[in-house]
Amino acid sequence: MKISLRETAAKLSAAQKIIITAHTNPDGDAIGSSLGLMHFLQELGKQAQVLIDDDIPAIFDMLPGYEHIGKPEEGQTIDADLLVALDVSLDRIGKVGDVVKAPVLNIDHHITNDDAADMLYLDGTCAATAEIIYQLVKEMKGAFTKECAMCLYTGLATDSGWFRYSNTTPATMRAGAELLAAGVEPNIISEGLERRPYESVKGLADALQHMELFQEGRVVGVFLDNATLETIESSEGLVDMIRTIEGTELAVVLKEKEKDFCRVSMRSKGLDVTKIATQFGGGGHVRAAGCAIQKPFPEAKAELLAAIRTAMEQQA
Ligand SMILES: [Mn+2]
Numbered sequence: 001m002k003i004s005l006r007e008t009a010a011k012l013s014a015a016q017k018i019i020i021t022a023h024t025n026p027d028g029d030a031i032g033s034s035l036g037l038m039h040f041l042q043e044l045g046k047q048a049q050v051l052i053d054d055d056i057p058a059i060f061d062m063l064p065g066y067e068h069i070g071k072p073e074e075g076q077t078i079d080a081d082l083l084v085a086l087d088v089s090l091d092r093i094g095k096v097g098d099v100v101k102a103p104v105l106n107i108d109h110h111i112t113n114d115d116a117a118d119m120l121y122l123d124g125t126c127a128a129t130a131e132i133i134y135q136l137v138k139e140m141k142g143a144f145t146k147e148c149a150m151c152l153y154t155g156l157a158t159d160s161g162w163f164r165y166s167n168t169t170p171a172t173m174r175a176g177a178e179l180l181a182a183g184v185e186p187n188i189i190s191e192g193l194e195r196r197p198y199e200s201v202k203g204l205a206d207a208l209q210h211m212e213l214f215q216e217g218r219v220v221g222v223f224l225d226n227a228t229l230e231t232i233e234s235s236e237g238l239v240d241m242i243r244t245i246e247g248t249e250l251a252v253v254l255k256e257k258e259k260d261f262c263r264v265s266m267r268s269k270g271l272d273v274t275k276i277a278t279q280f281g282g283g284g285h286v287r288a289a290g291c292a293i294q295k296p297f298p299e300a301k302a303e304l305l306a307a308i309r310t311a312m313e314q315q316a
Pocket of ligand 1: 029030087109127128129159
């Protein structure tokens with residue numbers, strides 16, 4: 001059931017013991033909005049804890065409260081007044097949904113949210129769920145501590161591509177400005193998140209040796225078969241690196257993770273890549289989507305390139 005921002009604020013005010021969760025494979029917005037809300041609720045004297053059913057990447061260890069993020073355990077039961085699920089539909093919170101016994105308040109900015117929670121506050125105009133939490137703090141006449149602001153700023157910055165993507169609005173920038181005024185050190189956040197092990201940068205350089213152009217330079221791709229992938233230490237962030245190449249409209253990375261199992265990531269500058277991803281059972285956003293193809297490497301590569309060619313012809 002959809003509720004308003006004011007009703008969302010009232011639900012939080014009325015609750016004393018609150019568990020906060022977000023999606024598995026958590027990103028900057030999932031972690032930042034969760035910790036930001038936790039700090040705010042704790043300031044109000046409430047018992048608030050973040051519980052996420054996944055490992056939290058170490059690049060987030062500069063965020064206040066990082067070390068207190070818990071993981072649900074099989075068979076465990078936690079009674080609470082409210083379970084707040086952030087940046088997610090309920091199908092992606094893992095075991096938290098079974099472990100925590102409480103009504104679910106869902107707060108999200110994904111327009112694809114399935115509206116399955118007891119209560120849902122959705123605002124698709126916000127660049128990040130952290131931007132909604134910012135508004136919620138304002139609605140509740142709260143103040144931003146430095147700890148809370150650092151976390152919310154991380155969510156805003158990462159989901160908006162450091163205030164560069166098309167979802168960045170004047171409201172996003174104003175929220176960012178106010179969080180900076182509350183003491184955020186933006187360089188601590190960006191330097192923390194940009195950290196990469198030596199092996200990772202070396203791996204990217206190795207993977208880039210396999211870069212190719214297709215469709216008269218409109219498509220750039222890196223296709224790594226299993227044997228090649230085994231020699232590469234890490235190829236994390238590859239698709240975001242090649243998507244910047246001038247003249248390209250679509251970037252694609254295919255990795256043969258196991259024999260006959262290929263993972264695909266795509267980024268576009270306009271073409272709806274969900275149309276390609278869904279043909280292979282995947283999904284995502286208009287400009288960023290992915291899928292898995294359970295075929296041998298040469299076939300997977302050929303079929304994917306054919307699907308891309310068709311999608312580009314249909315667009316023209
Ligand atoms: Mn988000």
